[in-house]
Amino acid sequence: MKNKSLSIPYVVWMAFFVVAPLVLIVAYAFTARDGSVTLDNFNNMGVYFPAFYNSFALAAAATLLCILIGYPLAYFVSKESLLVRKVAMMLIMLPMWMNFLLRTYAWMSLLDDNGLINQFLRTVGVFDLVNALSGGNMTCLHMINTQGAIVLGMVYNFLPFMIMPIFSVIDKIDPRVIEAAQDLGADNAMVFRKVVFPLSLPGVLSGVTMVFIPSVSTFALSRLLGGGKTLLLGDLIEMQFLGNAYNPHLGSAIALVMMVIVLVCMAVMNRFGEGEEGVSVL
Amino acid sequence: MAAAVVCGLCLTGCGGGASSGVAAAPGSGGVVNVFNWGVYIDESVLDDFTQQTGIKVNYDTFESNESMYGVLKNDGASYDVVIPSDYMISRMIEEDMLEPLDFSNIPNFSDIDPSLQNPTYDPENLYSVPYMWGVLGVIYNTTMVKGTPDSWGLLFDQDYAGQILMFNNSRDGMGVALKYLGSSYNTTDEAEIRAATDLLIxxxxxxxxxxxxxxxxxxxxxxxxxxxxxxxDYRTMADVNPDLAFYVPREGSNLYVDAMCIPKGAENKANAEAFINFMCSTEAGLKNCEETWYSTPLLSVREQLDPELTGNPDAYPSSDFLTERCEVYQNLPQDILALYDSEWTRLMLASN
Structure with a gap:
């Protein structure tokens, strides 16, 4: 009985701040301006296909990059001494103490055609060298206002969400399991392939969830790093609320479709992790 | 989030302050919740106001008319003073979102340039008091652009590929193309709007x-x-980079007026009127002008400003130029607004 009463604040919190907003989004998505129930908001969803495609493609790329960077990092850090592990985790978390927008603004001035990176390359004579070799006329490395810059922004901002869960899962693998494998004659590669990697999959899956979902719905990144030239779902939805026509109904409909697609993606992914514990979002 | 905070402040503020008069003693005047554009004021003016009237100012900023509108539409009257632009004011009047002002509490209104009184967006001048105005133009870097351009065409010039910045909102963005094509900013001709989008693509x-x-x-x-x-804004940029130049395109441009209004149901209306009156004082107007470089509607401020500024036709265009070449944005009907949004989405999703 006692346990039940302790959960009341959480239930109330969830009801007000998770369930109620969801209900509102659904209600908005299926109504028109005059309050009548309608499916019109979904009729033109095909028009926005490029925005869906951009968002999911860039988020998938960012997630993949996060795995490629984050997994080895988490793996090798977990093999280090306690002190190194603590310092490394601290350093990984450190950028997150700063505001998301500030960090993104910093990337803007790094990546700009006249930004710090290009100024540096120019000063040390990289462009002169390239031009001398190729006979070209290169004045800068064009990085900002591209889709690559958006992916960079996603990876930079969400990488800790990939490293942390993988690290904590690998960290908790019982060393005796690995010793057992070694005793049975497995070499290092085989230990990793047959023991460590399968056991770390739940961490990867929750990392994927925590990187992919915010990446799909991100906004501002495309405006700041992509020059506003790649419309992402987050921007499209923002436009319905802050644009000329003020159409929260269409905005909610787009958000709802996005949520359904994300849920399907996650459900498919969790199939892969079937039998693993503690990662399901469904 | 910010709106919620202000709403909370408003609730606590109203208990003690709503009934106190216009010029109460310091510390007893209650609050006024102000919602203005970002970087659009000399903030020391707010302290001056509190010192003179005892009314505490809760100051908040927005980035666009549309975002301001969204906030007000959702929250009702969390704010006592808002400073939207012309077309948004007429939209808010149409939708009954503004409170008529009591001009007997705003005696400084008499200092407003008569040509800015009774504007098209508020024909009987019941709801708004001009705060700043100005003309939209083209800013270019003289070291990068050849000659002395005088047309919107510069923004469509192949020679400057990759060096052109465009507005990231439909009304201003489409406006550039509409004006270049010789259409009105306020056209409701769908073919003209589609042609403008094609040009932008x-x-x-x-x-x-x-x-x-x-x-x-x-x-x-x-x-x-x-x-x-x-x-x-050009003046602000030119302070940092003196290579920049400004012109108003020969095809004509947008004359905008941002004006102070009181949202319907504001809880501190008397304080709001005191605030509006204070912002129309010579002292506050001068400070704001020197901070923002926008054009003032206050005649007494214009007299005191540097003649180099007031004599500059870009800052204070002649009234002939304003009436013949410049257009104020008007509120567009809902179906045209929806068309703007869908055409803007078409531009943003174009694959080139």
Whole structure:
């Protein structure tokens, strides 16, 4: 009985701040301006296909990059001494103490055609060298206002969400399991392939969830790093609320479709992790 | 989030302050909740106001008329004073979102330039008091652009591919193309609006990025050569980068007026009127003008400003130029607004 009463604040919190907003989004998505129930908001969803495609493609790329960077990092850090592990985790978390927008603004001035990176390359004579070799006329490395810059922004901002869960899962693998494998004659590669990697999959899956979902719905990144030239779902939805026509109904409909697609993606992914514990979002 | 905080402040503020008069003693005047554009005031003016009247100012900013509208539409009257632009004011009047002002509490209104009184967006001048005005123009970097351009065409010039900045909102962005094509800003002809979008889609490969206030950094650092923005902002940018120049295109341009209004149901209406009156004083007007470089509607302030500024036709165009070449945005009917949004989405999703 006692346990039940302790959960009341959480239930109330969830009801007000998770369930109620969801209900509102659904209600908005299926109504028109005059309050009548309608499916019109979904009729033109095909028009926005490029925005869906951009968002999911860039988020998938960012997630993949996060795995490629984050997994080895988490793996090798977990093999280090306690002190190194603590310092490394601290350093990984450190950028997150700063505001998301500030960090993104910093990337803007790094990546700009006249930004710090290009100024540096120019000063040390990289462009002169390239031009001398190729006979070209290169004045800068064009990085900002591209889709690559958006992916960079996603990876930079969400990488800790990939490293942390993988690290904590690998960290908790019982060393005796690995010793057992070694005793049975497995070499290092085989230990990793047959023991460590399968056991770390739940961490990867929750990392994927925590990187992919915010990446799909991100906004501002495309405006700041992509020059506003790649419309992402987050921007499209923002436009319905802050644009000329003020159409929260269409905005909610787009958000709802996005949520359904994300849920399907996650459900498919969790199939892969079937039998693993503690990662399901469904 | 910010709105919720202000709402909370408003609730606590109203208990003690709503009934106190216009010029109460310091510390007893209650609060006034102000919602203004970002970077659009000399903030010391707010302290001056509190000192003179005892009314505490809760100051909040917005980035666009549309975002301001969204906040008010959702929250009702969390704010006592808002400062939207012309077309948004007429939309808010139409939708009954504004409170008529009691001009007997705003005696400084008599200092407002008569040509800005009874504007088209508020024909009987019941709801609004002009705060600042100005003309939209083209800003370019003289070291990167050849000759002395005088047309909107500069923003569509192949020579400057990758160095052009465009507005990241449909009304201003479409406006550039509409004016270049010789249409009115306020056209309701769907074919003209579609033609403007087609032009913007052609322009898209030339555009470095679609931005709003990011233009400051990009123009100041010289990473872009051309943009369209306001004269007051040009002065701010030119302080940092003296290579920049400004012109009002010969095809004509947008005359905008931002005016102070009181949202329907504001809880501190008397304080709001005191605030509006204070902002129309010579002292506050002068400070704000010198901070923002926008054009003042206050005649007494104009007299005291540097003649180099008031004599400049870009900052204070002649009334002939204003009436013949410039247009104020008017509120568009809902179906045209929806068309703007869908056409803007078409531009943003174009694959070139």
């Amino acid at each position: 052609q322009q898209r490969p030339l555009v470095q990025s679609y931005v709003m206030d990011e233009v400051f950094e990009k123009m100041q650092s010289g990473s872009a050569a051309v943009c369209s923005y306001y004269y007051g």
